[in-house]
Amino acid sequence: MSLLAISDLKVSIGGKEILRGVDLDLRAGRVHGLAGESGSGKTMTGLAVLGLLPHGARTSGRIALGERDLLAMPAKELNTVRGGEVAMVFQDPATSLHPMLSVGRQLTEHMRHHLGLDKKQARARALELLGQVRIPGPEGAIDRYPHQFSGGMRQRIAIAIALACSPKVLIADEPTTALDVTVQAGVLRLLRGLCDDLGLAVLLVTHDLGVMSAVADEVSVMKEGLVVETGPRGQVLRDPTHPYTRALLESLPGETS
Amino acid sequence: MSPTSSSEDLKGDTARRKPGRSGSRSPLIRFLARRVLTALLLAVGITLVTFVLTNLVPGDPVSANLGQRALGDPAIVAQWRAEHGLDKPLPQQYLMHLQGVVQGDLGTSQQSHRPVMDDLAESVPATLELAGAAILISLVAGVAFGVVAALRRDRLSDHLLRVLSLIGISVPTFWLALMAFYVFFYRLQVTPGSGRIDPTMSPPPQVTGLYTIDSALAGQWDVFASAVGHLITPALVLALYTIGLLTRFTRSAVLEVLGQDYVRAARAKGLPGRVILFRYVLRSALVPIITVAGLAFGSLLSGTVLVEAIFAWPGVGQYAYKSATTLDLPAVMGVGLVVGGVYLVINLIVDVLYGVIDPRVRLQ
Amino acid sequence: MKLPQAWRQPLAIVGGVIALAWIVIALAAPLLAPHDPLAQDLPRLASPGPGHWFGTDQLGRDILSRVMYGARLSIPLTLLLVVLSVLIGGLLGACAGYFGKWVDETIMRFADLVFAFPTIILAMVVAAALGASLTNAVLAVLVVAWPAYARVTRGLVLGVREREFVVSGRLLGFSAWRSLRVDVLPNVTGPILVLATLDIGTALLLLSGLSFLGLGAKPPSPEWGAMVASGVEVFDSWWVATFPGLAILTVVLAFNFLGDTLRDALDPRTARAIKERAL
Ligand SMILES: Nc1ncnc2c1ncn2[C@@H]1O[C@H](COP(=O)(O)OP(=O)(O)OP(=O)(O)O)[C@@H](O)[C@H]1O
Ligand SMILES: [Mg+2]
Secondary structure, three states: OOOEEEEEEEEEEEEEEEEEEEEEEEEEEEEEEEEEEOOOOHHHHHHHHHHOOOOEEEEEEEEEEEOOEHHHHHHHHHHHHHHOOOOEEEEOOHHOOOOOOHHHHHHHHHHHHHHHHHHHHHHHHHHHHHHHOOOOHHHHHHHHHHOOOOOOHHHHHHHHHHOOOOOOOOEEEEEOOOOOHHHHHHHHHHHHHHHHHHOOOOOOOOOOHHHHHOOOEEOOOEEEEEEEEEEEEEHHOOOOHHHHHHHHHOOOOOOOO | OOOOHHHHHHHHHHHOOOOOOOHHHHHHHHHHHHHHHHHHHHHHHHHHHHHHHHHHHOOOHHHHHHHHHHHHHHHHHHHHHHHHHOOOHHHHHHHHHHHHHHHOOOOOOOOOOOOOHHHHHHHHHHHHHHHHHHHHHHHHHHHHHHHHHHHHHHHHHHHHHHHHHHHHHOOOHHHHHHHHHHHHHHHHOOOOOOOOOOOOOOOOOOOOOOOHHHHHHHHHHHHHHHHHHHHHHHHHHHHHHHHHHHHHHHHHHHHHHHHHHHHHHHHHOOOHHHHHHHHHHHHHHHHHHHHHHHHHHHHHHHHHHHHHHHHHHHHHHHHHHHHHOOOOOHHHHOOOOHHHHHHHHHHHHHHHHHHHHHHHHHHH | OOOOHHOOHHHHHHHHHHHHHHHHHHHHHHHHHHOOOOOOOOOOOOOOOOOOOEEEOOOOEEEEHHOOOOOHHHHHHHHHHHHHHHHHHHHHHHHHHHHHHHHHHHHHHHHHHHHHHHHHHHHHHHHHHOOOOOOHHHHHHHHHHHHHHHHHHHHHHHHHHHOOOHHHHHHHHOOOOHHHHHHHHHHHHHHHHHOOOOOOOHHHHHHHHHHHHOOOOOOOOOOOOHHHHHHHOOOOHHHHHHHHHHHHEEEEHHHHHHHHHHHHHHOOOHHHHHHHHHO
């Protein structure tokens, strides 16, 4: 079942066309990998879903969350979707957490806002979430600040924050690019596990086709604001039809065709 | 998910882990101790500078203080010099001065013939009241205007605030003080005249030395009203420059924070705009704003010299002016010490505020 | 020739026009001024009107002419003042940043000490000690003005020093002086220029403030701060103080408009460093 359907999404900023008609389909319990070279518009696609495009961006097309079109939604309603039904994890956990607010604060405030939990309930749920993303000693971690955690831990916290209100859709924009290779695998497995257990629809943005082949169910490849190829992982990675995808695959180190 | 991958994460982390909450106090104290030590060193430097300035410069305090007739008589001059310790070698004079400072003795003013300490005890609270009111006004107005300008970037209100704040930092304070006095007191008669309270009233019993607070503490509301009324115009005049400064600065600080990832992440969480502004944006922007506010307080003290002159405000500014123009060395040194001391205290407050706002400083 | 983007802004244009107008007034004051600025031949304290558009002061001098002649004093002195503090502060700051160690420590601790005093109070003591005169007031302002440039230059030099081309230059055996001049200097001039433009206003405010306090220009000279001070004595003749004050305001405003536009043209990081230091 399609949870989030993006069709013919066009975005332009200051007269420059950045997305030129993107179609994507996210399903519950599936990880949809989105690859493509730098500047192809992957991040912009993710931001467009949440209405967080930079100042002055113009959009057209349709982003359907169930029956509702997120692009046509009034700001107030969109704010209940953000974080509540659609959540996002950003690339760099060093900068996407507020350095001066405790982990607990950043984990609970939107729960209290969206779900109407009281302080105690929110805290209990936060502890549960920290356990879920395998932060050791949640009791101690919850009152600490981002700078007291390593990069991998921070990204887990960011994921916990994204999951807090039990969203249906999770957009992860290069969640592992800023991390050590050893830590990457852990975060990816975590995402995969959460997707399977909670039935999330995940849009996993990445440069890295290796990452893609490890966790994605479907794969789309973008180039210059267009999706040039999409399909099940096996098909796209083993038998690419678009020359650009083939070039991408060939540039992978250690991969012999 | 295998447990090994999460312990990978932990490696770098355990080393940085802090002991429980009880342990977080001592770093703050150590941090403060370090600050106080630097402050003390600077304080010694300040005494040295005021001393050198007032002694190695060509001006002659004797001719500034004795009349023509007395100057003609070498005996009187010599006696005057001996009386004020001016016949001793300079290093010895400095040590005497330093010793006095430590004992709270700043010497006797050659003008008022009173201990400098007593003169300062009267004038310092007056200036603190004026400058304190001005910095409060500036912070509230400057931060509010700056936030509005940043949020309405490139719109009409932003441009308007830009022009207004540039005007604010361009107005000569002494001229503005005079204009305000002329228009509001002399012409419109909506503000009371010069001084700190109505001349028919007696000052409230001294607790803090700030008339507004003291009168409120004593419940003398008529005095309070008069003190506030006298305070408001000079404080506003004094504040105009710092309001302009803080508006411009807050705007750029807020704009910088608005572009941060964590603000976008907060918006992605669906938090209401008001929460994002106050909790996410302002908290970060406050750090540079506080730095500038600390510096701005220094420029306020400069302004007091000029504003006090117009409003006959019996503060340090006037005292500094009188003692500088008469080369009243003990008084000048006393003012230097007090003003340098205020600077140190302000720096200390700024540092403590950093620690309060930013856990990265506190938990260092 | 097309103006650069930063200058095609209304504020910069307004600022530029006002500044230019004042420079013209300063240069052409003897031609433009309707009266001798020192002649006491008009009715005393006459309010503004035909023949004396800005009124006359208590000695019967034409205020318009005095304001015009005042530009000949204030503007060149202020510019000189800023140039000198850029040179002194810039050189000291560059040395501190480039050589580091004790050179840095000594220079910057000195700067810290100056910063520990409110500018007017320090300048006032210096001016009073040197004796009241316009030259001494300039010296006094110089004493308090150089550290801002020292700090900014030092910071910029520190930033540039570690960059590749400087390091490789040193590896090639170029002298410290050469790399300071060739590699570092061009990189710091932009920000310093902006700071200097903004500082023209601050310097003029300080200088006229000292004159207002009687520590600068001596009586008959038509210095704006001193003219405002003479207006205090007769403050119900509002024009005596108002017009020289407006002269100060417009000059300072013009340069602040220019400086603010220039600052926006710089990258934000440097711009902020400047804003913090320029206080
Ligand atoms: N604020 C902005 N204003 C105008 N154009 C922008 C802005 N941000 C990004 N762009 C442009 O949008 C295009 C798409 O950018 P986007 O960040 O989506 O690429 P990406 O695929 O995520 O790249 P990367 O892999 O490097 O993250 C780029 O050409 C970029 O130059
Ligand atoms: Mg991206």
